[in-house]
Amino acid sequence: MAILFRLRARSYLQDALPDAQIDASVSRNVAMGVDLLQSAIDNNTLYQDVVVALGTNPVGGSDAVDKIVDMLPRGHRLIFVTPYDGRNSDPNAGANAIRAHELELAQQYDFITIADWAQIAQDNPDIWAGTDYVHFGSDSDSINRGGTLYAQMVKDAVDKANQGHVKP
Numbered sequence: 001m002a003i004l005f006r007l008r009a010r011s012y013l014q015d016a017l018p019d020a021q022i023d024a025s026v027s028r029n030v031a032m033g034v035d036l037l038q039s040a041i042d043n044n045t046l047y048q049d050v051v052v053a054l055g056t057n058p059v060g061g062s063d064a065v066d067k068i069v070d071m072l073p074r075g076h077r078l079i080f081v082t083p084y085d086g087r088n089s090d091p092n093a094g095a096n097a098i099r100a101h102e103l104e105l106a107q108q109y110d111f112i113t114i115a116d117w118a119q120i121a122q123d124n125p126d127i128w129a130g131t132d133y134v135h136f137g138s139d140s141d142s143i144n145r146g147g148t149l150y151a152q153m154v155k156d157a158v159d160k161a162n163q164g165h166v167k168p
Helices: 007-016 030-042 061-071 094-108 117-123 140-161
Strands: 002-005 021-024 049-052 077-081 112-115
Touching: 007 021, 007 140, 030 049, 030 061, 049 140, 061 077, 061 094, 077 094, 077 140, 094 112, 094 117, 112 140, 117 140
Parallel strands: 002 021, 002 049, 049 077, 077 112
Antiparallel strands: none
C-alpha cells in the first residue's frame, strides 16, 4: 500500500505495516497529494491500497480531495485519514471541513474507508499536552502513545478496506 501521511508517525506506521510504501514530507497540503498520486499513476507504482493523510494544511481543500477520488484508478481502494487541527473548532473551516467532506465521500463510495484520526485525537487529549495541537507528543511518552494510536488506526482501516470493495 502507498501512504501519504504525517512525519511523526512514520516509524510507528512502518512497524505496523512493514510492506507499506511511505511518502512523508513536512507541510504537505491536499493539493500536493493530487500531484503525488498522479506521479504514482504515471509511473505505474501505485499500490492497490492508497492511504491519504492530508488536510491539516488544507490548501486545495475539498476540490483536491474530490480530484484524488476521481483520479484513483479502477481496482484500487482509498483510505482517508481524517485531519486534526485542535487549534480550530469551526466545523466549516480548514481540517474540520476536509474531515466532513471525507466522511461524506465514504458514505457515497464503497471503495473509500475512513481512518478517523480527528475522532481519536479528540478522544485522547493526553497526547496533545504541551503541543501545538497539530503535532502530537511533547515528550517521549506522549509521542509513543500518539504514534501507536495513529499506526493502529491506519492498520485497522487498511484491514477493513481489504474486506471491502475496490473502485469499479
